[in-house]
Amino acid sequence: MLKNICVYCGSSPGRLPAYAEGARALAAALVERGIGLVYGGSNLGVMGVLADEVLRLGGRVTGVIPEALVEKEAGHNGLSELRITRSMHERKALMAELSDGFIALPGGLGTLEEILEIWTWAQLSLHEKPCGLLNVAGYYDRLGGFLDHARDEGFVRPAHHAMMMVDDDPRRLLQQFDGYVAPPPTRWVERSLP
Template structure:
């Protein structure tokens, strides 16, 4: 459903470039629907023959860190689908970059079948306990419906906060 929603809006997909896993399936669906897909994969994974062979564009990076930096530079928004530790690590890093003011793009969770309900409950708890500012919590868009998710991402406005830090200041 996300693939169709992206193609319907003429939005390209930027992702990790692998042919396997849920994102490999999403990439195939976007391509099958006539959409554009850009992959960014580190050399180590490309060498294991995980790179998707049919992408519109494939970038190969020397490291995982450079992969994430390149993906961020190529993207206008970020969506985490159900996934494991790597997905969560990438989500929290790019969301943190947004909190620091290093990008103005929306970050979102596609909450398929309530997959992220526990995480959103925890984030609300962390906000209530003052470990997460309400403005920063509101930066993370959570929706179960891909069309509604993309609507909210299109409407996204970075909240005003006094905690923004320039990338070179750290």
């Protein structure tokens, strides 16, 4: 059962109003299902829109932010809970511990790094939680194409590729999470180059 979902997203609003609309739609889908939000703790950009909408709709929001970013990312003071960590590494570990699944909304380098790292942890069987991209306004189309290419070129196994769910509708994405079953751990075998 999904109690809390970690959402990675930008502290910038991005270019399109659709990104804020996607954050609000995800907030509504989470609150409808009684799922709490775990996120990076900022009141800026897509992050702020997401947290504010979950709170407006009566949901629970846990922010996790490192000391060094409290000022820079403007830590959100109106959350259900705000946890301040000593480092980015501690932040990511705590977010993973508090969450039952992971979704990336549009965002920049930090968002990409976070969703790819948590997906890598799943690939390594360090957790068995679902991962997904909420593909608002086609934001992740090119990343999806690259990941298909990486699979086709033999750098991402098909079972691992399938672990990253992609949808443009937050309700459908959460339904996919409901049915997620982690693949069995991979036996890593070294192969020599041709």
